Amino acid sequence: MTRKNRKVTIPVSIGYGMTDIMGGGAFTVIGAWLLFYYTTFVGLSPLQAASIVAIARIVDAVVSLFMGSFTDHFYKNYFGKKFGRRRFFLLIGAPLMLVYILLWLNGMNFWFYLAVYLAFEIIAAMVLIPWETLPSEMTKDFNDRTKLSTCRMFLSASGTFLATFIPGLLIGWLGEKNADAYLINGIVFAVLFMFCVFLSWKVTWERELTPEMLAEMEKTEKAKSMAQQLSGIGKLFKDYASTLKVRAFRKHLAIYLFSFTAKDVYNTVFVFFCVYCLNVSSSLAGTLLSMSIVGLPVTLIAGVAIIKYGPARLYVFAYSLMMLCLGGFFLVYQFPTENKVLLLVILAGVYQIGRCVLEFTPWNVFPFIPDIDEMITRQRREGLFAAVMTFSRKTTVAIATFAVGLLLQSGGFVKGSQVQPQEAINTIVMLLFVGTVGLLLVALWQALTFHLNKRTHRIFVEEMDRLKANGLKQNVTPEARHIVEDLTGYRYDDLWSETPAKAMKSATPSSSLS
Numbered sequence: 195m196t197r198k199n200r201k202v203t204i205p206v207s208i209g210y211g212m213t214d215i216m217g218g219g220a221f222t223v224i225g226a227w228l229l230f231y232y233t234t235f236v237g238l239s240p241l242q243a244a245s246i247v248a249i250a251r252i253v254d255a256v257v258s259l260f261m262g263s264f265t266d267h268f269y270k271n272y273f274g275k276k277f278g279r280r281r282f283f284l285l286i287g288a289p290l291m292l293v294y295i296l297l298w299l300n301g302m303n304f305w306f307y308l309a310v311y312l313a314f315e316i317i318a319a320m321v322l323i324p325w326e327t328l329p330s331e332m333t334k335d336f337n338d339r340t341k342l343s344t345c346r347m348f349l350s351a352s353g354t355f356l357a358t359f360i361p362g363l364l365i366g367w368l369g370e371k372n373a374d375a376y377l378i379n380g381i382v383f384a385v386l387f388m389f390c391v392f393l394s395w396k397v398t399w400e401r402e403l404t405p406e407m408l409a410e411m412e413k414t415e416k417a418k419s420m421a422q423q424l425s426g427i428g429k430l431f432k433d434y435a436s437t438l439k440v441r442a443f444r445k446h447l448a449i450y451l452f453s454f455t456a457k458d459v460y461n462t463v464f465v466f467f468c469v470y471c472l473n474v475s476s477s478l479a480g481t482l483l484s485m486s487i488v489g490l491p492v493t494l495i496a497g498v499a500i501i502k503y504g505p506a507r508l509y510v511f512a513y514s515l516m517m518l519c520l521g522g523f524f525l526v527y528q529f530p531t532e533n534k535v536l537l538l539v540i541l542a543g544v545y546q547i548g549r550c551v552l553e554f555t556p557w558n559v560f561p562f563i564p565d566i567d568e569m570i571t572r573q574r575r576e577g578l579f580a581a582v583m584t585f586s587r588k589t590t591v592a593i594a595t596f597a598v599g600l601l602l603q604s605g606g607f608v609k610g611s612q613v614q615p616q617e618a619i620n621t622i623v624m625l626l627f628v629g630t631v632g633l634l635l636v637a638l639w640q641a642l643t644f645h646l647n648k649r650t651h652r653i654f655v656e657e658m659d660r661l662k663a664n665g666l667k668q669n670v671t672p673e674a675r676h677i678v679e680d681l682t683g684y685r686y687d688d689l690w691s692e693t694p695a696k697a698m699k700s701a702t703p704s705s706s707l708s
Contacts, residue, residue, distance in 0.1 A: 202332060202338040206398070207346075208349070210329075210342055210394055211345040211348065212390040213346075213390055215356070216386075218357070220314075223357040224247070226464065226480075229243045229595075230465045233607075235376070236307070238609070239603060240602040241599050242304055244595050244598060244602075245596060248592040249312070250308060250312040252592045254588055256585070257319060261319055261324075265324045265327070265577045280400055281400065283325075289388060291391060293310065294383060294387060297314060298376045300377070326580045327580050328400070330564050331401045332398065336562070340558060343557055344494070344496075357383070358480055359487070370476055434581070436571075440563065442645075449641050450586075451587060452634070453633070454556075456631075456637065460630045464479065467523075467527075467626050472527060482539065486550070487546075500555065505558070505641075506645070508555045510642070513637060515551075516552065517634055517635075520626070523627075526541070559646060560580075563579055565651070565658070598629075605617055605618050605621025606618040650680075653674050670686060
């Protein structure tokens with residue numbers, strides 16, 4: 195299914211975005227509840243529970259690197275020709291979502307949980323990496339891509355809400371000490387994820403194959419020697435490293451990683467903070483996390499705001515609001531009052547506004563990064579960028595999760611105990627406030643100098659289209675030159691080489707621009 199004569203309508207955008215109910219929902223449940231479930235019901239230590247997530251995500255991060263390049267070239271084989279180089283993986287990934295149920299079986303050992311979690315991470319990567327490239331595949335228009343990303347993030351916010359509301363509801367209904375609540379939750383979400391991924395496959399399409407792709411398909415593949423295969427792997431890693439030469443992508447990646455890791459630390463520690471520091475129930479903690487429902491209208495507003503104000507201002511708004519609310523949580527902890535629950539609900543709701551904008555913005559920016567790369571390489575490498583994003587994200591969240599587990603255990607956390615020593619409580623407080631705020635401050639620092647927005651992207655694409663139409667480089671306007679250099683990090687005169695093979699070699703980063 196190609197994009198010729200296809201329009202990006204609201205129903206299409208909703209269908210595309212359904213997969214992020216899985217992307218947002220599955221890992222929200224895992225981030226908020228998995229460590230708590232494994233340490234409270236399964237009997238694993240904090241370090242063992244965190245190791246499951248860390249080991250699986252490190253292995254999956256490496257797999258994800260190859261997945262991006264694999265989908266970029268998947269059009270050459272039978273299944274890619276028949277089902278599409280990206281969409282094929284949504285089709286086969288849909289029924290595999292049922293593996294999610296196995297994460298929540300009680301009474302298994304460490305190795306079982308590690309194997310199942312590793313399998314689910316790989317399945318999720320197999321779906322999400324090609325799916326993330328589809329806005330760039332389906333349309334070149336800024337507003338259409340924003341429409342797709344806005345619907346995606348609206349549905350991601352819906353998944354986040356369901357992932358916090360339903361567990362809290364089940365825990366409240368079945369009881370604080372009933373592990374079946376987590377298993378039922380896993381079954382409900384696994385079936386939902388399967389349906390969502392299948393629907394995204396059904397409604398999406400891909401860009402037409404270029405003449406270069408068609409010519410490459412006609413070539414007869416020769417058997418490669420071991421040296422050639424090793425050389426190919428080396429070239430693949432060079433290609434991944436080359437994505438970091440794009441200045442806008444470096445900043446985008448830094449913003450994404452530090453802000454999302456801050457959110458992960460908050461989600462991982464928050465239930466522990468509520469139960470052991472504030473002495474409230476885990477079902478109330480679930481209710482507070484389910485204040486993410488405010489993200490539904492906020493996502494729609496953010497979709498308008500990103501067009502009007504640009505990503506940088508949304509980042510500043512989101513991080514400032516989240517840090518303000520974290521300060522409020524700290525005051526509630528330090529100075530308990532009779533109105534504690536009401537204050538927690540208000541703070542949780544306002545925090546979720548910032549969290550929603552934080553999650554919304556990077557994935558609205560991502561579809562425009564390959565356009566900037568094309569000016570340097572004269573290639574479309576959406577899969578590479580998606581793989582680097584996924585690899586980096588999974589690596590950092592693995593490190594962060596392992597660090598949280600290690601610090602909890604070294605801080606004196608006692609597995610399975612309803613009462614924790616003061617040292618463990620202090621560790622939880624430090625992780626929540628110092629860890630989260632520190633990461634947000636680094637992301638804010640990068641966001642203040644991020645200049646990709648609707649206006650700069652339009653000027654950038656117009657300049658690239660002019661060059662594609664054999665326009666002379668000396669006729670570039672001063673504004674277009676400045677924007678191209680600012681976003682790429684390269685001198686304008688070194689860009690747009692005659693052939694893609696020469697592009698990366700002839701373009702040299704400017705130290706004043708990088």
